[in-house]
């Protein structure tokens with residue numbers, strides 16, 4: 001082959017500064033590009049051998065080797081792929097998809113600061129110039145009679161090509177690192193980057209350090225493999241020990257048998273797992289494998305709750321495993337990681353354009369070969385195909401959850417408390433997901449029993465509790481004007497604080513559901529919005545008819561007026577709302593109710609005012625309910641000018657308040673000192 005010297009045909013003075021500056025936001029990505037080129041070349045040779053175009057020599061083993069040489073400041077990538085002929089180097093390397101380069105320049109010339117560009121235009125090989133001043137290629141094609149080629153380029157627009165010396169089929173790329181990038185010749189740094197991008201590439205990847213001292217290991221003869229390099233065979237005699245018996249005599253006992261061992265060159269360990277779990281069929285994977293994979297990939301030693309293995313060929317090719325992590329407390333921030341791969345080549349974490357937002361709370365891997373590997377995020381955003389993938393993943397997750405609820409309700413219930421924040425968040429973020437999950441949302445009641453919406457609203461058959469997609473359209477003429485009758489679902493947010501109300505409920509044989517997570521407030525509002533016939537009400541929002549005797553309106557009017565007057569005076573609050581009821585349970589003296597609407601408004605305000613806004617202005621709206629059947633209340637009414645009436649009033653009010661919400665520090669201090677005062681009175 002004649003030596004050639006030529007110019008890289010790029011329609012620009014010099015593309016390399018551009019590559020260096022803009023092409024990739026992460027400099028270390030050249031590892032991925034060069035290793036995946038090697039993997040591609042190996043896969044191509046495989047295909048050729050399958051169709052009989054090539055026969056592997058005996059003992060052939062596929063690999064990509066990465067050799068770091070900190071002394072010489074070089075990095076080598078050596079693959080056993082199909083190699084290139086001089087013509088191919090000319091075509092694929094010298095003419096680097098030049099239209100691509102030109103396009104690239106055109107498109108990004110004004111975006112010097114756009115570090116969002118993660119893609120490129122068939123320029124993967126040239127990413128080497130992000131870190132190297134000079135790059136060499138030594139390659140030998142699999143083709144009969146092919147000559148080895150040596151190519152070198154120092155990052156200008158010129159290259160040299162000559163006959164090479166390589167004798168094995170495959171390609172060796174040598175990077176002469178520039179001074180700023182010497183870190184990549186460090187073995188540990190290289191290992192870190194390769195693990196990041198190449199942990200699951202479909203070919204074994206070995207990292208070596210040039211001129212490193214040979215390391216050895218000793219194994220049993222029976223474990224010896226054909227590709228081991230034997231240093232020496234070692235026969236170990238049986239080991240014996242002399243022990244003294246009870247009668248004082250001595251006995252020789254064998255402690256380890258004779259063995260044949262072999263000292264071999266330390267076996268290289270691949271940095272890539274070429275058959276990651278997601279590529280297997282779900283039926284072939286054990287729970288232990290799923291857990292081990294989770295630990296390895298996410299370095300999370302808490303066990304995941306459960307996982308969903310996605311495995312589909314249609315309408316797109318997509319595989320992956322999504323794990324629901326265990327959250328320790330409701331205050332733990334939930335932040336997941338979804339790693340995206342293209343044919344086992346890592347693309348990036350958490351690409352929100354591809355992964356439905358709510359699934360970002362999970363941890364998982366998604367491998368989608370149909371996804372463009374090298375495109376910018378902004379391009380992904382407008383890609384209808386990408387949106388479809390996202391919808392599909394979300395649908396699959398809903399299918400898996402609903403399937404589990406139908407066929408393995410016990411397990412579903414077991415996980416419900418932990419996974420419900422994810423699901424509720426999903427319902428808030430994704431309408432379709434919400435519609436699919438609607439009948440599979442569980443509500444735990446006071447007895448720990450799990451119920452669905454359908455169970456809670458029994459008269460309402462499926463059709464009645466149907467989601468109102470568009471209320472305008474679905475209304476028929478007869479119901480047009482009428483507000484639909486609503487079924488109230490009572491709920492508890494704090495079992496300890498609301499225990500007085502819970503007891504009342506229990507006495508009447510009624511139950512309520514427990515909704516104590518932060519997400520529940522927006523979630524129930526969302527359900528009410530989607531479903532005209534249900535209404536959620538915290539159990540202290542109002543006293544339902546079940547707990548009070550029916551009275552006619554005028555009967556309690558006088559009592560109410562007097563008690564209102566007494567309490568307003570005693571508490572020094574002339575705006576206090578007082579309501580008098582004859583409660584069935586005469587032991588209850590006073591309660592506080594706060595309408596559902598006012599409380600939700602206050603909750604919302606609290607959420608928004610976390611950062612220092614004064615909450616005082618949002619308080620209020622509570623009603624003090626006094627029980628006309630209670631002896632103490634009757635006493636107050638009869639002895640309104642009595643000595644300790646003020647004390648009683650204040651104490652009753654605080655007691656009612658405590659079961660409604662925590663007292664402020666000042667009120668708590670007063671409450672305690674007043675309690676002491678009352679006890680002193682009793683002691684007198």
Ligand SMILES: Nc1ncnc2c1ncn2[C@@H]1O[C@H](COP(=O)(O)OP(=O)(O)OP(=O)(O)O)[C@@H](O)[C@H]1O
Pocket residue numbers: 033037038041079081082083084092093120121122123124125126171374
């Ligand atoms: N190690 C290699 N062995 C054989 N051929 C290679 C090797 N590296 C690169 N090539 C050839 O050079 C071409 C250009 O490589 P480059 O990395 O620049 O882009 P690409 O691999 O085609 O695209 P992309 O990296 O975007 O997938 C490849 O398509 C391939 O034909």
